[in-house]
């Protein structure tokens with residue numbers, strides 16, 4: 437059967453686009469477009485050449501009308517041809533990226549720990565393109581099935597071992613309390629799974645070192661969810677500006693984070709009492725929320741070597757839990773880190789305090805400074821003034837945290853699983869953060885700086 441556009445017996449193409457069925461009626465826009473697309477890139481004027489050879493089109497009126505149509509068709513054809521300045525047959529980056537995505541498979545995710553943050557992971561991974569939560573685990577009987585039912589996850593377990601045996605699970609998110617991060621992480625890596633571990637990475641430096649070693653031995657990605665803040669728009673922009681030298685030599689970073697009443701296990705997340713036990717959580721405000729600031733600041737400052745750590749901690753702000761439950765972690769911590777090259781980083785963090793609006797994050801260099809909330813750049817004063825010139829860095833309506841949080845981490849993990857760059861806070865950097873926190877507690881306990 438002859439297809440439209442193929443030569444007929446008399447050798448002329450019978451294209452509807454040429455108006456052959458209704459003499460005098462020109463082709464429709466759609467038909468013209470089809471004709472243009474059909475033209476071979478090497479011969480864009482086929483259409484124009486052919487119309488001269490069709491007998492009834494040689495009438496003068498028709499000739500004029502069809503010349504116009506042919507000219508338009510040529511223009512459309514040329515428009516559709518590839519840009520000769522980009523004549524390479526290789527697709528550009530965007531095309532490559534989308535091809536990769538289209539060709540990429542969906543990754544199976546297992547969630548270990550179905551508590552507060554486990555649920556947040558489930559929601560995040562459900563929204564993440566090319567990720568599917570296929571299993572959820574919790575040691576408390578009944579907890580994982582409830583989450584599985586709510587989010588339509590096909591399997592629920594009380595033990596993570598069967599999840600690690602499954603070939604359709606590529607990545608596990610370890611969402612257990614800190615005392616239970618180490619074993620599932622190492623077991624999952626040894627089973628060939630990529631691991632996203634919740635923060636804090638580990639309770640002790642020794643555990644963290646073994647987790648790093650397990651990741652290296654397995655060749656799998658191991659990253660920590662303390663990178664939440666690294667993925668935010670302000671952090672990414674600040675990192676870019678610092679790396680480009682916009683601040684000159686960076687010599688100081690400071691983060692202050694004071695909650696008024698935000699003690700987990702008392703003021704919030706009241707059922708998660710493990711937060712209050714040093715043995716289960718590793719510490720209080722410093723390891724729980726200070727960990728984010730240490731992670732972010734060291735990264736922004738270019739991961740300098742930490743030379744020494746001095747710290748103080750304070751416990752006993754606000755009423756204790758009325759039930760007499762173990763509560764032996766700090767509410768407040770102050771930390772000073774000396775960094776190689778003479779720079780320093782200071783951190784104040786509190787779960788409880790009697791002050792407000794003390795959430796500060798700033799980085800100073802000898803040619804400029806950055807302050808978060810909203811991200812603002814400060815440059816040297818103009819000749820006659822003493823105040824620094826300042827300007828907002830992010831566009832209107834773009835919050836500091838845009839693009840960050842767990843969704844930022846999840847997207848980065850998919851890219852990493854596709855063979856792209858490793859997700860942020862890799863295990864090696866999490867080990868450094870663990871060392872700083874460990875040194876800070878040691879300094880606070882002994883009243884002396886700890887040299888790393």
Ligand SMILES: NC(=O)c1ccc[n+]([C@@H]2O[C@H](COP(=O)([O-])OP(=O)(O)OC[C@H]3O[C@@H](n4cnc5c(N)ncnc54)[C@H](O)[C@@H]3O)[C@@H](O)[C@H]2O)c1
Nearest residue numbers: 549550551552553554574575611612613614616634635708
């Ligand atoms: N809650 C938050 O807002 C929050 C935010 C960021 C990070 N985190 C971090 O997430 C982790 C979990 O915190 P959470 O608030 O979800 O605690 P949670 O107590 O609400 O949940 C932890 C769950 O892990 C389960 N679990 C313990 N050991 C397990 C094991 N071996 N295998 C399977 N399940 C096990 C527990 O039964 C519990 O259901 C902590 O490291 C915490 O620092 C929590």
